[in-house]
Amino acid sequence: MINRDKISDKTIGRLSQYRRFLNLLHENKVKNVFSYQIANSAGVTSPQVRRDVMLLGYNGNPAKGYNVEALMECLAHYLDTPGGEGVVLVGFGNLGRALISYFSKQRPNLSIVAVFDNDPALIGRVIHGVRCCSMEDFASVAQQNNVRVGILAVPADQAQLTADLMVAAGINGILNFALTTLQVPPHVYVERVDITTSVEKVVFFARKIRQERTLP
Amino acid sequence: MINRDKISDKTIGRLSQYRRFLNLLHENKVKNVFSYQIANSAGVTSPQVRRDVMLLGYNGNPAKGYNVEALMECLAHYLDTPGGEGVVLVGFGNLGRALISYFSKQRPNLSIVAVFDNDPALIGRVIHGVRCCSMEDFASVAQQNNVRVGILAVPADQAQLTADLMVAAGINGILNFALTTLQVPPHVYVERVDITTSVEKVVFFARKIRQERTLP
DNA sequence: ATGTTATTGTGAAAAAAATAACAGCGTTAA
């Protein structure tokens, strides 16, 4: 029924976005929603939404649109790990702490189960109920909790080293905030968040728009 | 010579990445670099790099590759605003503070010139030499410093409101960290950083890889 | 001088992604 093989990176990103809107609708007791409404909320087109939903194998109703609850359930079944996915975070610095606070506000299907740092001064500290552990305990904690996904928030020059540790501990998904392209084996998926690049993109296009408006 | 019209979002992102590697090479006094080396550092293919560089109008040398300094200069001329671009940040919370620390370590061509918050308890506080100002001063500070780009790090329910303020103050590029799709006029470019979606992507593909490895 | 080598620059081909188009279908209201 579901062909997970053919799904792309981008589609998954959009599905995750649609879900946020559905959550909102559900909280407001809205029962049904049309593709164009979802599209609007995510800044995409309605055929795009229908196409994406099609991949899930979920069918809407031509008169009522999609059933909010049913679609949410379908998305959860598709995107989420049954029983929830525990994530570890390495790097208890400025960004690490912000992320802990952020995740503590999210739904519990995604939760940070442990935080690690190699600075002795930080080990043992607790933020939002999460205690910072020593890197020495990384492999054992990760394996005990069956952790598969790690967030990397250490300085760039420590990132590869840390990623190697993660991979050795059985992690096969990394969200990398450090300014490095990690070298990992093919069975590890890496997603990179590069804020400098994001800002440079905004600067570029903002300037471009400005120039187009002043002299055409 | 340069056709800025045809350039895509993705290309700009890659150019920004290439630049990071070039900076590194330059610091290490490396004079020349081949497309495949740049490609390697950014996790893309070498034809991709050559194609992207082609758009800049810069020409390499078949025997020596690209001249590091010349290419850097070309990139700077293309991506950067002459005289540097000042950026403002709204939201002096966990994420805002992490961002200030992050930008204080970056090259000075991109700098945060002012930070704003609406919490009276935060106004006047200084971090990394940047003082938190009241939202009331937003328009005047932004206009005095000729700011065109803003970073949005306020709670989701305040994001649209804040974006409207930014747009009214003449900003036409926004980096949005809040979990909302902003409604802005067409002359404003918005780039969104959505960490929940990023994590969900990693979780999904990590799980997919796992499943493919255990039962193929 | 000249051959050899490895890389660039770029048109052509392929792949991927987005958009358009429309038949088919519940629902609703006459």
Place this chain on the structure above:
DNA sequence: TTAACGCTGTTATTTTTTTCACAATAACAT
């Protein structure tokens, strides 16, 4: 009961993005 409506599901088309492939070429050794 039936016609009108507006949406979905899906195929076809278009557009965008990436990769391939190779002629052209600068450097260097001989």
